[in-house]
Amino acid sequence: MADTQGIYILAEIGEAEKPTAVTLELIGLGRDLASRLGERVSTLVLGAGVREAAQELALYGPDEVLFLDDPALSRYDPELYVGALVPFLESRPPRVLLAGHTSLGQDLFPRLAFSLDCGLVTDCVALEVDGGDILLTRPIYGGNAIATQKVGTSKVMATVRARVGEAPQPSSAAAVTPLETAVPASSRLSLKEREVLQSRECPLEEAPVVVSGGRGMGGEDGFAQLTEIAGILSGAVGASRPPVDSGWAASTCQVGITGKVVAPDIYIAVAISGSTQHLSGMGESGKIVAINKDPDAYIFKVADYGVVGDWRQVLPSFSAALREIMQE
Numbered sequence: 001m002a003d004t005q006g007i008y009i010l011a012e013i014g015e016a017e018k019p020t021a022v023t024l025e026l027i028g029l030g031r032d033l034a035s036r037l038g039e040r041v042s043t044l045v046l047g048a049g050v051r052e053a054a055q056e057l058a059l060y061g062p063d064e065v066l067f068l069d070d071p072a073l074s075r076y077d078p079e080l081y082v083g084a085l086v087p088f089l090e091s092r093p094p095r096v097l098l099a100g101h102t103s104l105g106q107d108l109f110p111r112l113a114f115s116l117d118c119g120l121v122t123d124c125v126a127l128e129v130d131g132g133d134i135l136l137t138r139p140i141y142g143g144n145a146i147a148t149q150k151v152g153t154s155k156v157m158a159t160v161r162a163r164v165g166e167a168p169q170p171s172s173a174a175a176v177t178p179l180e181t182a183v184p185a186s187s188r189l190s191l192k193e194r195e196v197l198q199s200r201e202c203p204l205e206e207a208p209v210v211v212s213g214g215r216g217m218g219g220e221d222g223f224a225q226l227t228e229i230a231g232i233l234s235g236a237v238g239a240s241r242p243p244v245d246s247g248w249a250a251s252t253c254q255v256g257i258t259g260k261v262v263a264p265d266i267y268i269a270v271a272i273s274g275s276t277q278h279l280s281g282m283g284e285s286g287k288i289v290a291i292n293k294d295p296d297a298y299i300f301k302v303a304d305y306g307v308v309g310d311w312r313q314v315l316p317s318f319s320a321a322l323r324e325i326m327q328e
């Protein structure tokens with residue numbers, strides 16, 4: 001087998017056929033690793049009609065962009081992705097292969113790691129180079145401790161949380177080349193039904209501000225107020241698990257150990273007590289603002305700013321003040 005070489009980033013294409021924010025952040029992280037390891041950065045893009053997105057990615061500092069444009073990849077199918085990527089990655093074994101800790105990254109990378117016989121660390125919040133080793137840091141025990149890990153294989157795979165890296169500024173374009181691999185002719189998976197649960201302008205994991213509600217919101221009406229505040233701040237609405245279980249918020253909104261992991265600049269937790277399971281999904285946020293009627297709620301221990309009060313009284317004046325500030 002060839003020696004491992006290069007930092008590879010698996011790109012994701014989001015709304016309007018644009019690379020997602022986490023993809024650009026990964027290129028920034030990849031560049032940083034590459035300069036310390038003396039490696040090159042390659043970005044891999046798979047999908048249908050991804051040529052333009054590949055050209056856009058080429059502006060963000062990789063040394064090359066390799067794309068696989070095939071109608072069979074119009075939606076994510078792990079069997080087709082693994083079948084297409086494994087032969088290529090066996091012929092050009094990467095030293096490091098990164099993806100976002102997104103739904104796709106979480107589903108694809110364990111399968112890929114198994115097929116490539118490669119060590120994988122998921123949900124990373126920091127990547128460092130120590131001599132020739134790559135150290136990967138991730139929260140463990142529901143976010144109550146941080147582990148720094150090193151894999152024992154020559155190839156290293158990792159999924160990385162959104163907003164860990166910084167997207168580079170666009171500059172001169174790198175080479176864009178078709179990926180020399182074939183998509184498998186068939187998959188054992190077939191799509192029975194597709195339901196778009198909620199379309200929102202700002203995906204939760206990429207939002208600079210997340211406004212989340214908990215059980216204390218008491219119903220859907222409370223969430224309408226959170227949606228209004230998120231709109232003022234160009235942010236997204238999140239939720240703890242009980243509102244999702246009760247059907248007041250879409251399951252795509254759930255933040256926490258069994259939901260999404262977010263790290264916005266500002267996280268506003270309304271009527272959320274601050275369970276370990278919730279904190280593990282938002283504890284890395286820049287500033288945490290809590291609104292809760294219980295002064296002893298645990299969320300105040302992790303909050304930078306807190307308001308003790310009933311959200312029904314606090315939110316109207318909060319949104320009016322925000323509106324005023326945003327208009328200035």
Ligand SMILES: Cc1cc2nc3c(=O)[nH]c(=O)nc-3n(C[C@H](O)[C@H](O)[C@H](O)COP(=O)(O)OP(=O)(O)OC[C@H]3O[C@@H](n4cnc5c(N)ncnc54)[C@H](O)[C@@H]3O)c2cc1C
Nearest residue numbers: 214215216240241256257258259271273277278293310311
């Ligand atoms: C395996 C497992 C996985 C889990 N995964 C997740 C997960 O991913 N995400 C998650 O969030 N949870 C998860 N949970 C559930 C978790 O343990 C907690 O039960 C949950 O986070 C509590 O949600 P909460 O804070 O909204 O509700 P509660 O703990 O009931 O808190 C409600 C808060 O609202 C306040 N409140 C009530 N009324 C008002 C009002 N009018 N104004 C202001 N404040 C008010 C109360 O003072 C209280 O602090 C998981 C649990 C298990 C066992």
